[in-house]
Amino acid sequence: MKNMKVALYVTGSIAAYKSLTLARLLVKNGADVRVVMSNGAQKFVTPLAFQTLTKNNVFVDTFDEPNPKEITHIDIATWADLSIVAPATANTIAKIANGIADDVVSTTLLATPTQKIVVPAMNNNMWDNLATQRNIKQLEDDGIDILYPTDGFLAEGYAAKGRMIEPEEIILQVQQIMKKSELLAGKKILVTAGGTSEPIDPVRYITNRSSGKMGYAIAEACANAGAEVKLITASDMQVSNPNIEVERVITSNDMLDAVKNNFDSINVLIMAAAVSDYKSEVVSDQKIKKNGDYLEIRLKKTPDILKEVTKQKGNQFIVGFAAETQDLIVNAIKKLETKKLDLLLANDVSNDNIGFSSDNNQISFIDKNGVFAKTNIESKASISSKLVKILSERLD
Missing domain, CATH: 3.40.50.1950 (Flavin prenyltransferase-like)
Known part of the structure; x- marks a missing residue:
């Protein structure tokens, strides 16, 4: 003391x-x-x-x-x-x-x-x-x-x-x-949070229902455990912990750039953000006027941030999230393997009690050996504390 x-x-x-x-x-x-x-x-x-x-x-x-x-x-x-x-x-x-x-x-x-x-x-x-x-x-x-x-x-x-x-x-x-509170002392941790937004025109955009609450809770728990934390967020929520550095982004490309710019200097990346899978191929510089019963917008894939950063991976420990509505564990394990993650947290967002914007969640923790732990339905702060403990063990 x-x-x-x-x-x-x-x-x-x-x-x-x-x-x-x-x-x-x-x-x-x-x-x-x-x-x-x-x-x-x-x-x-x-x-x-x-x-x-x-x-x-x-x-x-x-x-x-x-x-x-x-x-x-x-x-x-x-x-x-x-x-x-x-x-x-x-x-x-x-x-x-x-x-x-x-x-x-x-x-x-x-x-x-x-x-x-x-x-x-x-x-x-x-x-x-x-x-x-x-x-x-x-x-x-x-x-x-x-x-x-x-x-x-x-x-x-x-x-x-x-x-x-x-x-x-x-x-x-x-x-x-x-x-x-010293479990992650000396570690540099990068956390992403929120749902990115992809513009269609100056007024409209494509996004998702992610609130960013899970990412914010993780950033807070890591900071309370002594880590040096940077939060890259597409959410407009405010951070109460003065020990968390915040960088705000909007699009998937913004988030990719921010993650890549910080990746070489960190020990852990926790990708809790819900990054848009597609964006408009053409972004109009003027508001698209209502004209006819249908509007066709051609979409193209956004960059896969996890795949991009694993190309430059050294000793970093990478944590991903899988928000699924069906075949939770099967899809989660596939994501862990294809994106070469060290740890994945899977949750069923079809359940309204633990879906987007909820204060609670239920997580299956998955590594290369499969599911090794599953939480009850509990607060995102409680789940974040469990993640901190797992990180401290794996990093040691």
């Missing part, structure tokens, strides 16, 4: 007293710690105590802006390498899971693009409530690590599950999580 910038969020639980020890241990391990406290947390412990331990000002009010040259909650959000919410109440967990920003803690966390760890503390009935369990699952799907509560003596006077784990255990688990 030496020289790591850690934002510690303390919310309204009696377990807040443990966060004083946690702050001290973080500092002892070499971290630079800034504390953000909810109103409820201040009922149990004081900001002065955390200020004394961390030697940094404690942020307690969204509208307290001592420095006119910065917006404090954005400054903390973008400053932090890691954010730890300990204790995290059921209320705070619900806010994070649902994107609510109505206090100093939830507002700052919503603006935080880097890794988050949530350490719950609450009564056992609150922990077991279906709403809390749904929110916990949502946080995990969003890539947030949960340090689960333990059985122990609660404030209510009896032993049950809901007690926040001890500060020493939090430090150990955080260290394990941070090791995972």
Whole structure:
């Protein structure tokens, strides 16, 4: 943790007293710690105590802006390498899971693009409530690590599950999580995303239904695992992670040029983009007027980016995608072989639950030996984490 910038969020639980020890241990391990406290947390412990331990000002009010040259909650959000919410109440967990920003803690966390760890503390009935369990699952799907509560003596006077784990255990688990965040350290990864667009005239174009969500999730997961990531995207979605370099393209030729220009300097190429297979042979420089019942447009094949880049392949590890509507595995294996890929991720886009624009996916991981793993229907962020683990193993 030496020289790591850690934002510690303390919310309204009696377990807040443990966060004083946690702050001290973080500092002892070499971290630079800034504390953000909810109103409820201040009922149990004081900001002065955390200020004394961390030697940094404690942020307690969204509208307290001592420095006119910065917006404090954005400054903390973008400053932090890691954010730890300990204790995290059921209320705070619900806010994070649902994107609510109505206090100093939830507002700052919503603006935080880097890794988050949530350490719950609450009564056992609150922990077991279906709403809390749904929110916990949502946080995990969003890539947030949960340090689960333990059985122990609660404030209510009896032993049950809901007690926040001890500060020493939090430090150990955080260290394990941070090791995972170094799985791809030192690797340069190029990710493509979105559906390309091929013009017909100045107004019309040919495209597909790809949203780019899968590629963006992969880029985020790789960056969180320590890789140097460049995202070449045909989508207009925004990237929240400041550690991802973005290059925007429109056509298949644009994407080919961008991939080839970067290919020699990378370790891994992940082709998650849905590149158009055909484009108009002739692009009109004027809008084509409606004239008659039929319009004939002659199409020609677009360049095959994977085939082109494998011609200049050295030691790069190349990952492709196969979005199919039938014979998923047969077609995917054929694509893996013909395009000389190291790994292929196949998904059935005929299923509306995991098709284009969905937040979820179901992937079959395929290499030269066939299908070696298959996910459940789960978030694209969760699938991206699995891909990161596979990449770290294969690259080693």
